[in-house]
Each structure stands twice: as structure tokens, then as C-alpha cells.
Amino acid sequence: MSDLELFRSRVRHWLDMEAPRNGWSYDDDTAELTESEHLLRAQKCQRMLIEAGLANLTWPTEFGGQGLGLAEQVVFNEESRACNLPLRPFIIGFGMCAPTLLALGTPDQQSRYLPPLLAGDEIWCQLFSEPGAGSDVASLTTRAVRAGDDWIVNGQKVWTSGAHFSDYGILLARTDPDVPKHKGLTMFIVDMRSDGITVRPIEQMDGGARFNEVYFDNVRIPAGAVIGTVDDGWHAALTTLSNERVSLGAARPLDEVAGATELAAAARSLGRFNDAVVRQEVARVWIAGRVVELLGERVTAAILQGQIPGPEGSLSKLCRTEYTRKASRLGSKLAGTSAIAWDGDSRAAQALLYTPSLSIAGGTDEVLRSIIGERVLGLPKEPVGNDRRPLRESTRSKL
Amino acid sequence: MTLVQSPEHTALREAVGDFLARHLPFAKVRDACSSERTHNDEWFRFGAELGVLGLAVPIDHGGSGASLAEQAVVLEALGGCLALPAYLSGEILAPALLMGSADPEAVKLLTRISAGDIRVTVGLTAETRDLDDSTSSNSWNVRATATVADEVGPGRYTVNGVKTLVPDVHGATAVLIPARTAAGLVVLAVDLAAPGVKQRSLTTLDITRPMARLEFDDAAAILVVGPETADAVIEHALDLARTAIAIEQVGGAQACLDMTVAYAKTRVQFGRPIGSFQAVKHACADMLVAVESARSAAYHAVAAYQSEEFPIAAAMAKVVAGEAFVDVAAQTIQLHGGIGFTWEHNAHLFYRRAHSTSLWFGDADSQRELLIQRLGF
Numbered sequence: 001m002s003d004l005e006l007f008r009s010r011v012r013h014w015l016d017m018e019a020p021r022n023g024w025s026y027d028d029d030t031a032e033l034t035e036s037e038h039l040l041r042a043q044k045c046q047r048m049l050i051e052a053g054l055a056n057l058t059w060p061t062e063f064g065g066q067g068l069g070l071a072e073q074v075v076f077n078e079e080s081r082a083c084n085l086p087l088r089p090f091i092i093g094f095g096m097c098a099p100t101l102l103a104l105g106t107p108d109q110q111s112r113y114l115p116p117l118l119a120g121d122e123i124w125c126q127l128f129s130e131p132g133a134g135s136d137v138a139s140l141t142t143r144a145v146r147a148g149d150d151w152i153v154n155g156q157k158v159w160t161s162g163a164h165f166s167d168y169g170i171l172l173a174r175t176d177p178d179v180p181k182h183k184g185l186t187m188f189i190v191d192m193r194s195d196g197i198t199v200r201p202i203e204q205m206d207g208g209a210r211f212n213e214v215y216f217d218n219v220r221i222p223a224g225a226v227i228g229t230v231d232d233g234w235h236a237a238l239t240t241l242s243n244e245r246v247s248l249g250a251a252r253p254l255d256e257v258a259g260a261t262e263l264a265a266a267a268r269s270l271g272r273f274n275d276a277v278v279r280q281e282v283a284r285v286w287i288a289g290r291v292v293e294l295l296g297e298r299v300t301a302a303i304l305q306g307q308i309p310g311p312e313g314s315l316s317k318l319c320r321t322e323y324t325r326k327a328s329r330l331g332s333k334l335a336g337t338s339a340i341a342w343d344g345d346s347r348a349a350q351a352l353l354y355t356p357s358l359s360i361a362g363g364t365d366e367v368l369r370s371i372i373g374e375r376v377l378g379l380p381k382e383p384v385g386n387d388r389r390p391l392r393e394s395t396r397s398k399l
Numbered sequence: 400m401t402l403v404q405s406p407e408h409t410a411l412r413e414a415v416g417d418f419l420a421r422h423l424p425f426a427k428v429r430d431a432c433s434s435e436r437t438h439n440d441e442w443f444r445f446g447a448e449l450g451v452l453g454l455a456v457p458i459d460h461g462g463s464g465a466s467l468a469e470q471a472v473v474l475e476a477l478g479g480c481l482a483l484p485a486y487l488s489g490e491i492l493a494p495a496l497l498m499g500s501a502d503p504e505a506v507k508l509l510t511r512i513s514a515g516d517i518r519v520t521v522g523l524t525a526e527t528r529d530l531d532d533s534t535s536s537n538s539w540n541v542r543a544t545a546t547v548a549d550e551v552g553p554g555r556y557t558v559n560g561v562k563t564l565v566p567d568v569h570g571a572t573a574v575l576i577p578a579r580t581a582a583g584l585v586v587l588a589v590d591l592a593a594p595g596v597k598q599r600s601l602t603t604l605d606i607t608r609p610m611a612r613l614e615f616d617d618a619a620a621i622l623v624v625g626p627e628t629a630d631a632v633i634e635h636a637l638d639l640a641r642t643a644i645a646i647e648q649v650g651g652a653q654a655c656l657d658m659t660v661a662y663a664k665t666r667v668q669f670g671r672p673i674g675s676f677q678a679v680k681h682a683c684a685d686m687l688v689a690v691e692s693a694r695s696a697a698y699h700a701v702a703a704y705q706s707e708e709f710p711i712a713a714a715m716a717k718v719v720a721g722e723a724f725v726d727v728a729a730q731t732i733q734l735h736g737g738i739g740f741t742w743e744h745n746a747h748l749f750y751r752r753a754h755s756t757s758l759w760f761g762d763a764d765s766q767r768e769l770l771i772q773r774l775g776f
Contacts, residue, residue: 264776273776276768282776283767287696287715294402294695301402312691318684319692366677372687373680377660380675 004304007072011079014052019083022048026084026255039123039165041086046120056118059098063114074300092161093117093124097170100187100240104228109189113168125166125192127157127214128237135367137172138182138234139391142216144173151175151188151226153196153219159361163199163212166192170240171221176231177392184391185233187240189225196220206353241363257327257351260286266334281330288323292316311376318368321359328355402698408472411451415476418445423482425745432606442483443515453513456494460506461513467491467639471646471701478650481748484608485518485567491643492636493519496575496586496623499632502554505588505623508573519588520571522562522613523637523760539761541577541584541633546615548578548587554622556580556587557595558615564759568598568611575623576613577633583626586633593619605755607748638713640760642704645697645713645720648756652690652724655731655749659683662735679734686727693723714761714770721757721766728753 001009019025024045030038049055050064057073059065066072087094098117101110116122133140142155153173163169169190176184192199196219201209228236258266264282267273273282295316302309328351332339335348342349359365373379404412422441446452454469456462470491477483489512497509497519511517525544546560558578565574573588589596595618598611624632660683663674673679696719700712728750732739739746757763 261776264771268776279771280764280767283718283770286770286774287718287767290715291692291695291719294699295691298402298695298698305403305405307403310691311687312695315688315691318688366681369681369684370677372684373674377674377680377683377687379660379663379680379683380672382675382677383671 004071004075007068008075008079011054011076014054015080015083018048018052019085024083024085028084030086035165038086039089042089043120045086046090050119056094059102059118063102063110064118070303074303078300089123089162089165090120092126093122096126096240097124097168100170100227100236103239104187104236106224108224109227113189117168122167123162123165125160125163125169126240127160127163127169127171127190128240129159130156131158135364137237138185140172140174140185141391142171142173143177144175144186144188144221146175146223147220149223151221151223153188153190153216153221155216157214157216158202158211160199160212160214161210163192163214164201168192169214170227172233172237174391175233178390179231180389181391182234184231185237186230187227187233187236188221189227190219190221194219194221205356206350256354257324258331258347259289259327263327263330263334266331270334272334278334281326281333285323285327285330288319288326292319292323295319311372314368314372314376317362318365318372321365324351324355324358328352402695402702404472408468411469411472412476414449415451415473416479418449419476419480419482423480425480425748428480428482428607429745429748442486447515452490452515453494453509455491456498456509456513461510462494467642467701467704470643471698474643474646475650475653478647478752479654481607481651481752485520485570487640487643487647488520488567489518489571492521492523492640493575495636495639496521496632499586499628499635500623501625501628502622504554505621508588517573518567518571519573519575520565520567521636522565522574522576523633523640524562524564526561526563526612539637539765541637542630544577544579544584546576546578548580548585548620550580550582556585556620556622557617558587558589558620559617560615562613562615563601563610565598565611565613566608568600568613569609574613576615576620577629578620580626584629584633585622585626586624586629587620588623589615589618589620595619603755605748605751607752608755634710637760638710639704641713641717641766642697642700642709644756644760645693645700645716648720648724648753649690649694649697651749651752652686652693652720652727655724655727655746656683656686656690658745659686659731659734666736673734682730682734686730689723689727693720696720711770711773714766714773717761717766718763718770721753722763724749724753725757 022045046055053066054076056065057068057076058070061067098114101114105113117124128137130140130142142153142157144151144153153171155173169192171188171190172185173188174184175186178184196217198215198217200213202211202213203209204211260282263285264273267278267282272278295312298312299309331348332352335346338346339348339352374381422445443452450463451473453462454465454473455467458464474486477486493512494509497505500506508517508519512519523541524539525546544560546558546562548556548558550556560578562576568574568591571591573590575586575588578585578587591598595616597614597616601610601612603610660674663679663683664672666673674683696716700709700716703709703712732746732750735744735746738744761769
């Protein structure tokens, strides 16, 4: 048995033992848990993974990782897909903040922040987007002004997942408004409990509140908290965002909305599964879901064979959006009157209301298509408009 | 084969691609469309040299004992330049039917095909009006074929009926066809030169893929697959055809995308390359999504060959690759603008191939229905 297969059997054995007794299954209902209960579940799970030597697989051992390769991570993902490991609160920290610190942090920053981050003891968030800087993140206007040994930050961030339970965040702020917009940015580590930070939840159209607005009112950040170089924050942000695409592109089960099997069962129980149109639509949903899975499996197969994955990884988010749209629309059609008004819960209505977020979060479908066109297909960039002018001169700026 | 190509597959792809670029440029493929000429001779010389003939035929029968995975590499390359459609009928479908045979004489035909001595095509399509099941409009419901055969001696039959959309009849010596007998469905081999066999060339939407209508009037035939296994062998051959077509479609769709992206980078309007406009760029990105979705589904079907999942994977591949190719080929014409609508440009050849192959062996709707049945929902 190869080392990789040995590793696979070790993962499988551990999950077989621990997942059932810890309630890490999609059948376990966690909807009633409070946020702090979710957090405790996450931290307990991470501690158990660490004890078993199954946490932070690809991370260097000096920061508490296992020093293993991507192949082991792929194997772990495959094996744990059927479980519902409650690690969601760590997604931003593990997937975006830690890789940025590893790539650009000073040795002091790395030894101070990485071990507790990777242990799940300290939770991190990411503070890039602003009301006036969504897809065009580089036009952000939150200001950081040097004051002696510190920086003073003023401004507003938005769409920050988990800001209300985070200990630290990586903040992108403007440090020089007199140069073109991509050049005058700096990335900072910010203590989320600093004076002057106010976190307000954003109520979503589907009733949830997973994101926040974060206000900075004369927040003091020490000079040592700069990640990378002052005024070179765009480079740091690209590092973070490329990791976001990797972690969002990773194959996750398509469980947010009712899938083809469930829709077929619903159609049958309604006596509508003899309807050729319904059968066609169920097949369309099944195929769209299978395509998303297969795109992910191709990335996995390439990594396991030591090859560099092709463009398929960057496409899976677009395909995922399309799948969810098809599935939630068919779900609502089958639900019929009970997607209009219901007693108790309506999964179909919930799916309809959740769907629009997928083509916006983590880069809109439009931005992704431009990225695919330019970086994968090599098509010419858009003409630059006012991009090269200092932000202070652009009409919207209030700097 | 897995979902990614191995280094050996990459080497094979490059060798085949190299041959095609040197010997079968579009000019030659187009030339063949307007005449009865084919490029089989060059292909057979090259194929013998490289050992890509009889890839899926066991070594005992003169093949190289490789697998569908290697054939898929060849098919994808052929699909990219619209060349040698006879590969599908002669190298993939005919061997699949012959290998289903229990008769040593029939199996020997494999050796002769692999050696390039004879060329055999397949006629799996009944004319719709032949179907006695008038409720079915599915021409690929082979069990309902109205072609009938009577046994006149051990393994010898006379056959009556019509097959249509028979590919690559020109240059072929025999055709394999399903027929109904008193004992049930069988597969027969008919010598195309035999008395009682009439052939008529059809005008084809895909001008690179010649097809004919064959009429059998008390024509002599020999048994290839008997009634015990014919149902399963034919069903399997149809799924193989769907998979092979899906692979060919991936090659065609990729060629369309490459052609379109290259054009969008160089065609200048309003003072800039049209590929810098979001409307064009996003259309190209969607084409890539379609191509890679098709590739995922088609490679998966090849990987699932011989497994329980194959019938499901084949139907899905036919849907995904067919719809992708149709969309991508239409966008190729659109994004080329006026030049894309000219006879001179190659875009219409792909558009024709896309629509023709999407309908052949079952359109997307029929495959979705098949998929639902096979999934057992």
C-alpha cells in the first residue's frame, strides 16, 4: 500500500470513529445552535484533528502543521466530504489570512499569529470590501495615516464574514491617496477588539446575517502590524484573493439546495414524475450538479498525479452558480403553492432566496468572466479609464 | 484512463496532432467534401507506423490491445480538424459489435480490420417510418427495427429492410446491422457488393461526414451476434457511439474556441481588439466553461467504460458535449461576424458537425430521458 493509501485509511478510520459520536454529519440538525455553540464545536473539532495529526496538513511543522503535500490534502478532502466537519468559522482564517501571513508576514508576525490561528484558538476575518469598493476593491477609501509609531485608521468596511466573533483581521487601507489607486494601499493586522471598531451585522435578503459592516473611528494600529511593505498592499491583497479562489473552488458538497434525487422524490410524491417536462428538468439539475463535481475531480486527479491543474478550477464557481439556480428554480416549481406561502419552513423558498448570493460572493460572475477571459484565454484587458490617476482626483473620492 | 491524460496520452496526442497538421489540413478535409475522395490511405500508412490502428482490438486479433482511452485521444484530435470520420465506424463501433460475437469466423474479421485489409462500417439507424412502434419517434430504439432476416442455413441469413445514416460506406467492404429474426434481435454482416444491396448517398448536413441509405432486398448475410446477447451488445455499442461522439465533440468545440479567441485578439474594431470588449470576452469565457464541462463529462464516460456507471456516464456525455458544441459553434460564427457566415470560413463546418452529431444516436432530450430511466429515480 502506498504512503498515500495508508494516509487515506488512517483518515477514514479516524472519521468513521469520530464523526458519528461528535455529530459531524449532514443529518445532524445544527440549526438551533447559537453562534458561540457553533464556535465551540469548531474549536473542539480542530483540537481533535490536531491531536490525531490530521489538522493543517500542508502547513510547515514549525507553525503546528503536518508538513504534508497537496495530495494528502486532496485525500483528506475526499474522505471527509461525506462528513460535515464543523470548521466553517475558520474558513477565512485558514483559507485566506494564514496563507497571506505565510507569504508576506515577518518572522515575528508568523510566530506570534500563525500557531494560534492554525490551532483554531484565534479567529480571523478579512476587511477589504467597502460600500464604494466592491468588485473594484482597489478604489477603497478607508484611510490609514501615520502618527508617530502608529497608524490611525478611519473608514468603513463591508461584507466581512464573522467580524463579530473574530479576534484579528487583515485590513486593506489607503496610505497614499496621491498615487494611482493600486499603489497607495497597505495591508495591516488589526486587533478586532481595538477601541474605535464597531461591528454591525448585515441583514441579508434571505433573513440570515453572516456578514457585517465594520466601522473604523480613529483606530490605532502599531507600525509593526503592517503586512508586507507600506503602499504595496495591492500585491498582498492579490495573494489573499488568489487563495480565496482556491478555497472557494475546492470541491464542497452541493448541499445548499435540494438536488436532483430529492427533487425527483418530490415530483414522484406529487404524482408529477410522469410529466416529460419535469423529468427533463430533473435530468438537467442532475447533470449540472455532476459537472460541478467532475470539474472538481479533474483538479483532484491532476494534483494526485503530480500535474498542475488546468483552467477547470476557475470555472467551477460559475458552474456551481448555474447548478444552484437550476435546482432552486425547479424546487420552487415543484413546491408550487407552498413556495408562495407556507406553514413552518419552506426549503424551496429558502433555496430561492439563497441563490442570488452565489453569483456575487467571492467575485461576481461578471468579474470572474473577465478574469477567465484575460488570465486563462489571454484576451486583451479593458482600456484603463481613470485607473492610472491618483485616487484623490477621481470624481467619487472623498479623500 | 482517469479524468486527466497521462504523459503517454499526451505523447500520443502530439503524434496524431502532428500527422493531422502535416497531412490533413482543413484545405484537404474540405477538398474531400466535394469529391468521393477520402484520406484513408494516408491515415492507414500513418496508423500502421504509429500503431494506432486496432487500438481497442485484443492483441490476439491483430490489434494493439490498448483501450478506449487511447482511442479517445485519437478521436479528440480528429474532431479538432474534422478529419477521418470513418474512425468512429471502422475503428470503434465495428470492433465493438464484432467483439460481442461468439463466432470465431466473425471475430477473425477483427484481424483483417486491424491489418487494414477490409473496412467495415455499421448501420445502426432504422428509418423512422420503418418503425412498427408508431408511438416512438426514437430512431435509436434498435429493438423496434423493421429490418428482418430469415435463417437459411447455420449462421446464414437473408435480410430485408432499410438502414439510413450509414456512415463511411464509400471504401467499406461490409456493413454490420441489427435485424429482427424469429429468434429475436441479431447483428448481421452484409457484403456491400452482394446482390440485393442497394446504396444511395445522402446529402449530409455535416459535409465532412458522408452517409448513405442502404436497402436490403433478400440480401445474403452472416450472423455476427446471436439473439442471446444481441440486445446487450447493441445497447453497449450505442453507448460507445455516444461516448465517442462526445469526445469528438470536445475536440471540435476546443478548436472553435481556439479559433475564436485567436480572432478576438487580432480583429480590431472601434480602435481596439474586439476581445477587450466585455461582451466578447465574457462570451469567450462562457465558451470555455462549455468546453471544459463537455471535457469533464466525456472524459468521465471514457473512464467509466466497462464499469456499471458507463450507461449513465455515456448518456450524460452525449447531452453535455452535444449542447456545448452546438453553443460554442454558434458563438464561433457570431463572434467572427460576417466572415463567419461565409462558405470560405471553416466555422460552418464545425456548426454542421455540431448539430449533426448532437442529433445522431439520440438528441439531448432523448438522452436526458434515458438518463432519468438509468438513474432509477
